[in-house]
Amino acid sequence: MHTTLISAADLKQLLNAATPVQVYDCSADLMNPATGRAQYEAEHIPGACFVGLDEHLSDKTSPDRASGGRHPLPSRERFATWLGRTGLTSSHTQVVVYDRQNANYCGRLWWMLKWCGHDNVAVLDGGWAAWQSLGASVENGAGPTLAAEAPAYPLSTARATMVDTTTIAQRLGNPGLTLIDARAAARFRGEVEPLDPVAGHIPGALNRPFTENIGPDGRFKPAAQLRAEFEQLLAGRDLASVVHHCGSGVSAIPNLLAMEVAGLGRTALYPGSWSEWCNTPGVPCAVG
Incomplete structure (x- = not known):
């Protein structure tokens, strides 16, 4: 179980062993919101799902959002619904998150999963560059299609603390x-x-x-x-x-x-x- 960092070599080994792993690419750019998805569609880890900072890790419109500021947190329930649509429906699944910006953005997803009670989540140490350095396989394109309907991720006691x-x-x-x-x-x-x-x-x-x-x-x-x-x-x-x-x-x-x-x-x-x-x-x- 990886709960903080995971090396690119360890991730490659897990994927090659067909271990249940859910990978998310959180690449982003505050000054150019289109950059993250463009980077993902150009190249990403095979099977990785794209996560948008504004679309998926923030909620600027719903009355039940969990915080304020420029990137308000969605409610846990709303976030759990989206997680389910990506295919994450078990707390036992190993999740790996990465980006191309020194863990700036994927850390947000790492913390939010802890907040939802999912402890088996780790940041890819070195991010996309570390994966590339292995010469490991990559994919391009739009990536997996989210399910129109799916069971929500099963929320449990938060493993992360927030202060207002x-x-x-x-x-x-x-x-x-x-x-x-x-x-x-x-x-x-x-x-x-x-x-x-x-x-x-x-x-x-x-x-x-x-x-x-x-x-x-x-x-x-x-x-x-x-x-x-x-x-x-x-x-x-x-x-x-x-x-x-x-x-x-x-x-x-x-x-x-x-x-x-x-x-x-x-x-x-x-x-x-x-x-x-x-x-x-x-x-x-x-x-x-």
């Missing part, structure tokens, strides 16, 4: 809350803001850009190195107090995943993130 804006606001300044912001340093400081109406960060937050989890080879850094870096960042703060966020709850996940890879446990996510916080009347914002 009200809770963050109530705990702000309390030692029981440690916020880690995964955005680039210039956005965190408020020097630039290409996506949201207000620049800056939540007061008291620590900054660790999600790209710092990835080594020169495109894979996550070794567990010991990640542990040392997070321990230096946290400087003795309680691990149980950690809540990750970013601009819209997407690029925060690599930090959350990296802490788990480092053996520091599964920490919480603020899915609304800065895009929800900076649009909430009365909450403080900081720069610098």
Whole structure:
């Protein structure tokens, strides 16, 4: 069972052994929404299903969505219905997710599956480039057709924790809350803001850009190195107090995943993130 990362070699072995594996390609580009599907249709892992950040991992219209911000989470029930249509109907199935953007987008699906109670999900370490480096087979085209109707994925107790804006606001300044912001340093400081109406960060937050989890080879850094870096960042703060966020709850996940890879446990996510916080009347914002 793979629950955090899986190597390309291990994935290839599972596929060759005809082990039940569900693979999802989550490639995306915030600035050009058509890019992800184009990359997928050009080449993807055989049998992989395409997952769109806006179409499948967000819900901007339904009244029952689970969070706010630029990429609101769908309800668990609505997401489980879509998972069933992709063919995922058993909690025992090994799921592997990948992208071409340093686990920025596939991490979202990894976390959402944990949130739905599915623990057997892993991020392909090194993503698409790692698969290519094996010289393994690839497919092109539109990929599998989703079933018009299918049993929904069987939801169970959430294995991931989310925190909302009200809770963050109530705990702000309390030692029981440690916020880690995964955005680039210039956005965190408020020097630039290409996506949201207000620049800056939540007061008291620590900054660790999600790209710092990835080594020169495109894979996550070794567990010991990640542990040392997070321990230096946290400087003795309680691990149980950690809540990750970013601009819209997407690029925060690599930090959350990296802490788990480092053996520091599964920490919480603020899915609304800065895009929800900076649009909430009365909450403080900081720069610098």
